[in-house]
Amino acid sequence: MSSCGNPSTESDALMSRRPKFDKSKHCVKCKVALGNIVIRHAVYCKECFFSLVAFKFRRALEPFVNAKPDGPRRTALKPAGNLLLGFSGGLGSTVLLDLVHRSYIANRKDELRRDGGKDHPRHDKVWKRVIVCYVELCDALPGRKDKISEVAEAVAQYEGVEFVPLRVQDAFDPLWWRCIYGEDAVSQLRINLENDELTSMLTNPLSTNPLESLRSYLSSLPTSTAVCSALHALTRVLLLHTAAETDSSHLLLGTSLTSLAISLIRGIGQGAGFNIEQEIQEEWLSDIRPPNFDSNDRANENQKGVRVIRPLRDVGLKECAFWAWWEKLRIVGEDRTGWPDSRQEIGGLTKDFIMGLEKDYPSTVSTIVRTCAKLSPRGEVSGKCVLCERPAQEGVQEWKSRISVRTTAQSVDATAPPLPAPLQADNASATRLASHLCYACHTTLTSRSARPPPPLYLSATKTSSTTLPVWVAPRIMRKVGEDEMRATVQEFLIEE
Amino acid sequence: MPPKTCALCSSARAILKRPKTGQQICKDCFFYVFETEVHNTITEAQLFKPGDRVAIGASGGKDSTVLAHVMKTLNDRYNYGLELLLLSIDEGITGYRDDSLETVKRNQEQYDMSLKILSYDELYGWTMDAIVAQIGKKNNCTFCGVFRRQALDRGAAILNVDHIVTGHNADDIAETVLMNIMRGDIARLGRCTSICTQGEDTIKRSKPFKYAYEKEIVMYAYFKKLDYFSTECIYSPDAYRGHARAFLKDLEAARPSAIIDIIHSGEAFEIKEVVKATQKIQQTCKRCGYMSSNELCKACTLLEGLERGMANAGVTDRARKKMDAEGPAPENLRIIPFFQQPAAPHRTDISIADTST
Numbered sequence: 075m076s077s078c079g080n081p082s083t084e085s086d087a088l089m090s091r092r093p094k095f096d097k098s099k100h101c102v103k104c105k106v107a108l109g110n111i112v113i114r115h116a117v118y119c120k121e122c123f124f125s126l127v128a129f130k131f132r133r134a135l136e137p138f139v140n141a142k143p144d145g146p147r148r149t150a151l152k153p154a155g156n157l158l159l160g161f162s163g164g165l166g167s168t169v170l171l172d173l174v175h176r177s178y179i180a181n182r183k184d185e186l187r188r189d190g191g192k193d194h195p196r197h198d199k200v201w202k203r204v205i206v207c208y209v210e211l212c213d214a215l216p217g218r219k220d221k222i223s224e225v226a227e228a229v230a231q232y233e234g235v236e237f238v239p240l241r242v243q244d245a246f247d248p249l250w251w252r253c254i255y256g257e258d259a260v261s262q263l264r265i266n267l268e269n270d271e272l273t274s275m276l277t278n279p280l281s282t283n284p285l286e287s288l289r290s291y292l293s294s295l296p297t298s299t300a301v302c303s304a305l306h307a308l309t310r311v312l313l314l315h316t317a318a319e320t321d322s323s324h325l326l327l328g329t330s331l332t333s334l335a336i337s338l339i340r341g342i343g344q345g346a347g348f349n350i351e352q353e354i355q356e357e358w359l360s361d362i363r364p365p366n367f368d369s370n371d372r373a374n375e376n377q378k379g380v381r382v383i384r385p386l387r388d389v390g391l392k393e394c395a396f397w398a399w400w401e402k403l404r405i406v407g408e409d410r411t412g413w414p415d416s417r418q419e420i421g422g423l424t425k426d427f428i429m430g431l432e433k434d435y436p437s438t439v440s441t442i443v444r445t446c447a448k449l450s451p452r453g454e455v456s457g458k459c460v461l462c463e464r465p466a467q468e469g470v471q472e473w474k475s476r477i478s479v480r481t482t483a484q485s486v487d488a489t490a491p492p493l494p495a496p497l498q499a500d501n502a503s504a505t506r507l508a509s510h511l512c513y514a515c516h517t518t519l520t521s522r523s524a525r526p527p528p529p530l531y532l533s534a535t536k537t538s539s540t541t542l543p544v545w546v547a548p549r550i551m552r553k554v555g556e557d558e559m560r561a562t563v564q565e566f567l568i569e570e
Numbered sequence: 571m572p573p574k575t576c577a578l579c580s581s582a583r584a585i586l587k588r589p590k591t592g593q594q595i596c597k598d599c600f601f602y603v604f605e606t607e608v609h610n611t612i613t614e615a616q617l618f619k620p621g622d623r624v625a626i627g628a629s630g631g632k633d634s635t636v637l638a639h640v641m642k643t644l645n646d647r648y649n650y651g652l653e654l655l656l657l658s659i660d661e662g663i664t665g666y667r668d669d670s671l672e673t674v675k676r677n678q679e680q681y682d683m684s685l686k687i688l689s690y691d692e693l694y695g696w697t698m699d700a701i702v703a704q705i706g707k708k709n710n711c712t713f714c715g716v717f718r719r720q721a722l723d724r725g726a727a728i729l730n731v732d733h734i735v736t737g738h739n740a741d742d743i744a745e746t747v748l749m750n751i752m753r754g755d756i757a758r759l760g761r762c763t764s765i766c767t768q769g770e771d772t773i774k775r776s777k778p779f780k781y782a783y784e785k786e787i788v789m790y791a792y793f794k795k796l797d798y799f800s801t802e803c804i805y806s807p808d809a810y811r812g813h814a815r816a817f818l819k820d821l822e823a824a825r826p827s828a829i830i831d832i833i834h835s836g837e838a839f840e841i842k843e844v845v846k847a848t849q850k851i852q853q854t855c856k857r858c859g860y861m862s863s864n865e866l867c868k869a870c871t872l873l874e875g876l877e878r879g880m881a882n883a884g885v886t887d888r889a890r891k892k893m894d895a896e897g898p899a900p901e902n903l904r905i906i907p908f909f910q911q912p913a914a915p916h917r918t919d920i921s922i923a924d925t926s927t
């Protein structure tokens with residue numbers, strides 16, 4: 075239809091351009107100092123800017139620190155576990171680390187010294203441990219420098235903070251997984267990406283070369299968009315399981331208002347509308363039991379829940395940049411080297427689009443975030459997606475086959491391509507992964523474009539099947555250990 | 571390279587690559603999947619009942635020309651039992667609508683459907699040419715959109731139909747999802763992906779091409795040799811929508827499923843109950859009886875602004891207040907005829923309705 079053929083064209087919500095800032099040169103907050111920065115038309119002085127950002131940070135975080143979200147009046151902060159901070163070395167997470175340190179580590183020490191009373195209960199640390207986790211992508215993307223030691227150095231600037239470096243290939247490493255969940259949880263699936271049902275089966279013996287598995291996985295993906303979103307998802311889930319491993323009740327991410335708006339639109343562009351809520355804030359529960367798990371211990375069970383919070387969700391990219399500048403923070407990461415061309419990839423296109431739009435219509439990012447915060451998922455949850463570990467909507471496979479007819483009646487049985495040999499070998503254990511995936515992950519694995527992505531690695535050989543991340547198989551086919559069997563039949567066993 | 575065989579029937583030679591799935595298929599299989607997907611859309615949403623009188627909003631452009639053909643084909647093939655009619659709106663844009671109305675008239679003969687043409691001039695006393703002459707090219711899409719929507723409903727009432735189908739395609743809907751998020755239009759966001767909308771007292775309106783790609787609609791017209799006119803409006807569209815459209819095209823190029831993926835996203839969320847409670851409730855316009863979220867409907871507000879020489883009154887709140895401050899509307903103001911619901915016999919049971927407006 076022509077542009078005005080759409081009845082929803084109405085300009086009552088038309089964006090209008092406004093002058094860069096309102097008339098006064100003085101800070102809107104203290105009204106005394108001369109302004110140093112303009113934030114969405116309002117002028118602030120440096121001092122007031124710092125307290126504004128710190129206020130926004132606490133407002134987005136503190137009501138969610140206690141297990142039961144607080145009412146308006148703040149009670150004492152008593153998180154159920156430690157704090158894990160996902161650190162990419164980019165602007166957002168660098169500022170986040172600075173704010174966390176300033177609010178919960180440095181300040182506390184100052185207070186202790188001032189009041190002298192070390193035993194005073196008010197001065198208990200909010201977080202027993204603050205752990206910074208960095209996931210190194212250099213082995214996944216060509217031409218990137220390994221920055222683990224640089225990041226370690228940057229993190230070491232802050233006392234009272236632990237550092238956990240990971241490599242993205244850990245997502246394919248049975249040893250890494252075994253450390254967290256024990257021997258019983260270790261199994262691996264191989265998947266055939268040639269068909270939309272995604273036939274998959276157990277890998278036997280285990281693939282013990284994580285780097286090779288990672289590269290084969292990324293090389294098998296059909297689009298550049300898929301490569302980028304797979305890397306985001308691998309990083310995210312690595313952080314979640316690290317949170318579980320470190321007994322963290324909270325995982326903080328340095329997503330700014332601007333990057334949140336970008337990731338919301340990026341998610342919508344990839345069919346992840348059902349997970350808008352998780353993109354803003356997420357409650358994640360590991361459903362893999364750690365080896366020392368005691369099913370009678372309620373407290374232990376609660377501890378495995380992780381709340382993912384983005385405390386900079388109200389702070390724009392520009393504000394982050396000013397914070398980093400005035401605090402003289404070093405941005406170690408922030409580097410697009412090796413990532414697929416942003417013009418070929420939904421995430422990159424979305425970023426360029428939003429950043430461009432924000433120049434002309436400065437309220438765009440906050441409008442996007444505000445709008446998305448008013449949405450909730452529609453329809454039933456069929457379970458947790460085995461790949462991204464977010465709630466999956468029921469009926470997506472039926473939806474897809476209704477909306478895009480990919481077979482005609484006569485072609486279904488007669489001409490369906492036979493399963494490739496390696497997957498036929500042990501048909502008993504073959505599953506259709508498609509039914510365990512959310513819409514967006516299924517799209518990541520199956521949706522093609524006219525041009526396949528350029529090869530990431532010179533050496534990568536395209537195989538008909540590829541190993542999946544270590545968290546997939548245990549959720550589909552779990553080996554049931556002796557202890558668990560015993561627990562199930564416990565009451566029927568007669569004590570010897 | 572040897573000729574590729576069709577990925578669907580494996581017998582005929584593939585002559586096209588489906589924009590939606592990338593599959594290489596033959597012409598007959600393309601017709602089959604295209605029509606079947608529209609049929610799936612219609613049956614899944616239970617849009618019609620046998621005996622329904624259905625008006626096709628026909629502009630002579632590609633979407634509605636193909637829609638008329640597909641509706642006729644499916645109605646015959648699957649015995650929907652529908653009585654199909656054509657309804658055209660003449661906006662009064664010189665050199666823009668004249669040719670495309672010829673297409674509609676030809677469809678009327680080809681498909682043996684009755685046709686009603688309703689003009690803005692007849693209904694509002696203003697042609698789009700006259701409106702643009704007064705207000706310039708800025709914001710004219712606001713007028714056109716509001717006036718067309720109401721004109722379709724009124725035309726449908728005159729024809730006494732149960733249902734209007736329009737040619738909105740998947741690209742339009744995906745674009746609207748993005749627009750509504752970026753503009754924060756939460757009420758529209760909540761309903762823009764529903765296949766069928768029906769307010770308290772308006773006629774059912776649905777979009778059978780909701781999942782049909784614009785490129786495939788053109789492809790269908792091309793292979794079926796259906797001719798149509800470009801209905802790209804000669805007056806400039808709004809810039810913000812233009813950005814959203816260009817962005818969507820980029821996403822589609824990166825990954826063709828993006829259009830359908832965005833629509834899926836839009837269907838996978840809804841407005842939180844607490845937010846819904848704060849939305850304006852729907853009422854009827856005190857002047858013309860059409861549904862409205864204010865005392866006066868959008869069309870009446872726009873028309874009053876035009877008549878009183880304050881055209882922006884319907885566009886911005888500030889201009890609206892300014893007009894109100896200049897006193898009430900004069901007695902002799904030209905107004906839209908009062909809206910009367912058609913007394914349709916089938917309108918009592920509603921198979922699918924989204925009344926969350």
Ligand SMILES: [Zn+2]
Nearest residue numbers: 101104119122
């Ligand atoms: Zn100040």
Ligand SMILES: [Zn+2]
Nearest residue numbers: 459462512515
């Ligand atoms: Zn998923």
Ligand SMILES: [Zn+2]
Nearest residue numbers: 576579596599
């Ligand atoms: Zn064929």
Ligand SMILES: [Zn+2]
Nearest residue numbers: 855858867870
């Ligand atoms: Zn009215």
